[in-house]
Structures are given as structure tokens and as C-alpha cells.
Amino acid sequence: MPQTRLKNEAPEPGLARVLQALGDPIRLELVRQLARRGEVPCGGFDLDMPKSSLSHHLRVLREAGILGTRAEGTCVMNFLCRDRLERRFPGLLEGILRNL
Amino acid sequence: MPQTRLKNEAPEPGLARVLQALGDPIRLELVRQLARRGEVPCGGFDLDMPKSSLSHHLRVLREAGILGTRAEGTCVMNFLCRDRLERRFPGLLEGILRNL
Numbered sequence: 570m571p572q573t574r575l576k577n578e579a580p581e582p583g584l585a586r587v588l589q590a591l592g593d594p595i596r597l598e599l600v601r602q603l604a605r606r607g608e609v610p611c612g613g614f615d616l617d618m619p620k621s622s623l624s625h626h627l628r629v630l631r632e633a634g635i636l637g638t639r640a641e642g643t644c645v646m647n648f649l650c651r652d653r654l655e656r657r658f659p660g661l662l663e664g665i666l667r668n669l
Numbered sequence: 670m671p672q673t674r675l676k677n678e679a680p681e682p683g684l685a686r687v688l689q690a691l692g693d694p695i696r697l698e699l700v701r702q703l704a705r706r707g708e709v710p711c712g713g714f715d716l717d718m719p720k721s722s723l724s725h726h727l728r729v730l731r732e733a734g735i736l737g738t739r740a741e742g743t744c745v746m747n748f749l750c751r752d753r754l755e756r757r758f759p760g761l762l763e764g765i766l767r768n769l
Contacts, residue, residue, distance in 0.1 A: 584768050589692025594685040664764025668684050 582633045584658060590633035591665060596626050600635065600649065601669040608646045682733045684758060690733035691765060696726050700735065700749065701769040708746045 582590075591597060598616060603609055614623065627647060630636040634657075637650045654662045682690075691697060698716060703709055714723065727747060730736040734757075737750045754762045 583694070584765070585692055585694040585697050587692075588688050588697075588765070592685055592687075592689025592692045594683070597685050597688075658764075658768045660760075660764040660767055662764075664758075664760040664762075665684070665688070667760055668758045 584661075587633050587635060587654070587658065587661070590629050590635055593626070593629075595622075596630055597665075597669060599626060599630060600665070603636065603647060603649045604666050604669070608648045610641075610644045610646055684761075687733050687735060687754075687758065687761070690729050690735055693726070693729075695722075696730055697765075697769060699726060699730065700765070703736065703747060703749045704766050704769070708748045710741075710744045710746055 591600065595616070595618070599614060602614055602616075611623070611627065616623065627636060631638065634650060634653060637648050637653075638645050639648070640646075649662070651662060691700065695716070695718070699714060702714055702716075711723070711727065716723065727736060731738065734750060734753060737748050737753075738745050739748070740746075749762070751762060
């Protein structure tokens with residue numbers, strides 16, 4: 570039975586989508602850096618790649634519910650949605666982080 | 670430093686490849702059935718799909734090192750490579766199976 574949702578609220582991404590988003594070496598590296606550093610501004614990742622590619626990878630992670638953002642002044646801070654993921658998929662993120 | 674490998678032996682798939690292989694609802698369902706039933710012959714999955722599609726999904730899982738096969742008479746039995754996965758990525762499969 571589908572869960573009740575607010576109108577216009579997107580459904581929570583399922584497990585397959587979360588795994589698909591994580592199934593990329595660049596995105597795993599972003600997750601690794603976020604896990605170690607807590608919050609990272611968009612320009613603060615230690616990765617040598619075009620800004621447009623980085624934006625794409627961050628968007629995939631965000632749309633899968635893995636990554637959240639918050640504004641800090643003119644800066645956008647990225648963070649892992651650890652609690653949300655743990656509620657939805659207990660043990661999943663932990664099982665991945667320990668292998669990064 | 671790369672691990673020593675036998676000549677012509679393919680490198681073990683990395684974490685990103687394993688997650689990518691698992692990032693599909695059909696393949697997660699195959700993994701779920703294998704986890705519950707132990708071994709499943711190719712024609713024995715409870716899924717209504719063309720044989721060619723099933724073969725494709727089984728091959729993706731096999732090439733990612735998630736699924737193994739063994740011949741039993743004229744039949745090919747499929748099984749989860751639990752021990753191998755646990756050695757390579759401790760806690761990963763468990764973190765996924767508990768959410769299926």
C-alpha cells in the first residue's frame with residue numbers, strides 16, 4: 570500500500586535508485602569526503618573535475634536522497650543525509666562507508 | 670599497490686561496480702530470491718520476464734562478482750557469492766539484504 574504523501578511531494582527514492590546513485594567511483598568519492606568532513610561547500614571537494622560534472626554528480630546524489638544542502642551566506646553546503654538514510658535503509662550507509 | 674593476479678584473471682570488480690549492478694529493481698529482486706532460497710536454477714526465478722532479459726540481469730550480477738553459478742546435470746544453478754562479497758566488502762551485502 571503506498572504511503573500517504575503531501576501533494577506534489579516526490580516519493581522517497583527506493584533502494585535501487587540509491588544504489589544506482591552510489592554505483593559510480595566519483596560519487597563514492599564525494600560520499601567518502603562528505604563522511605569524513607561533515608559538510609563541504611560545492612567548491613571545496615578535493616576532486617579535479619569540471620564544475621558542470623561535479624554539479625551533475627552532486628545532483629544525482631541529492632535526488633537519490635543521499636545528500637542534502639543548506640545555504641550558508643552565499644555558499645551552499647553539502648552534507649550526507651545520514652539519519653534519513655538510516656531510517657529508510659537501516660545499516661545500508663554504514664555497510665558502504667566502511668568500505669570507502 | 671595492485672594485488673598479484675594470475676595471468677588473464679580479471680580484476681575483482683570494485684565497490685562502484687557492485688553497487689551499480691545492484692542498482693536495479695529487477696536485479697535486487699533476483700538477489701532477494703537467491704538470498705531466501707539459497708540456489709535457484711535459471712528457469713526457477715519467480716519473475717515474469719523474457720528469458721533474454723533475465724539472462725542479461727543474471728550476467729550483470731555474475732560479472733560484478735555478486736552471483737556465482739555451478740552446473741548440476743544439464744541445469745545451471747545460481748547462488749549468491751556471500752563469502753566472497755563479505756571478504757571484499759565487509760557488511761555491504763548484509764546492509765542491502767536487510768532492506769530487501
